[in-house]
Amino acid sequence: MASFNRVILLGNLTRDPELRYIPSGMAVSDIGLAVNDRVKRNDQWVDETTFVDVTLWGRTAEVANEYLSKGSPVLIEGRLKLDTWEKDGQKRSKLKVIGEKMQMVGGKGAPGGSSRSGGGDYQDHQAEYSDSAPRQSSGPAMPPDDEIPF
Numbered sequence: 001m002a003s004f005n006r007v008i009l010l011g012n013l014t015r016d017p018e019l020r021y022i023p024s025g026m027a028v029s030d031i032g033l034a035v036n037d038r039v040k041r042n043d044q045w046v047d048e049t050t051f052v053d054v055t056l057w058g059r060t061a062e063v064a065n066e067y068l069s070k071g072s073p074v075l076i077e078g079r080l081k082l083d084t085w086e087k088d089g090q091k092r093s094k095l096k097v098i099g100e101k102m103q104m105v106g107g108k109g110a111p112g113g114s115s116r117s118g119g120g121d122y123q124d125h126q127a128e129y130s131d132s133a134p135r136q137s138s139g140p141a142m143p144p145d146d147e148i149p150f
Helices: 058-067
Strands: 005-011 019-022 029-042 044-057 071-089 092-102 128-132
Touching: 005 044, 019 058, 029 058, 029 071, 044 058, 058 092
Parallel strands: 044 092
Antiparallel strands: 005 029, 005 071, 019 029, 029 044, 071 092, 092 128
């Protein structure tokens, strides 16, 4: 039986990232994401917001903690995970996202767009962060700037 578990979300942080370290030294950050959708009901457009909990690991978690804050726009790619536990004799569960890639969106003037640590320019760090192994480029290498004909 084939299966595919992939989630791509674009939204705004509902709170500042919460960074912690597990005993092995690995960084973990929990973020809340608000994702808006516009649907038509009774001939009127209505905005719907879905709130999603996302867990980031490793360097991605540290970058989120350093550069993102409540209101920051961010794109997350990851997978769904069902957490289950028991509390007061009742089984509970929650569906969340394990973020595998994070892309900061917006610029210096965007909400939450400046660095909380005060160092560096947000736009300098507007790259994709991922804890997966680096991929080899399949295309030709780009020529140096002084060899570009335009």
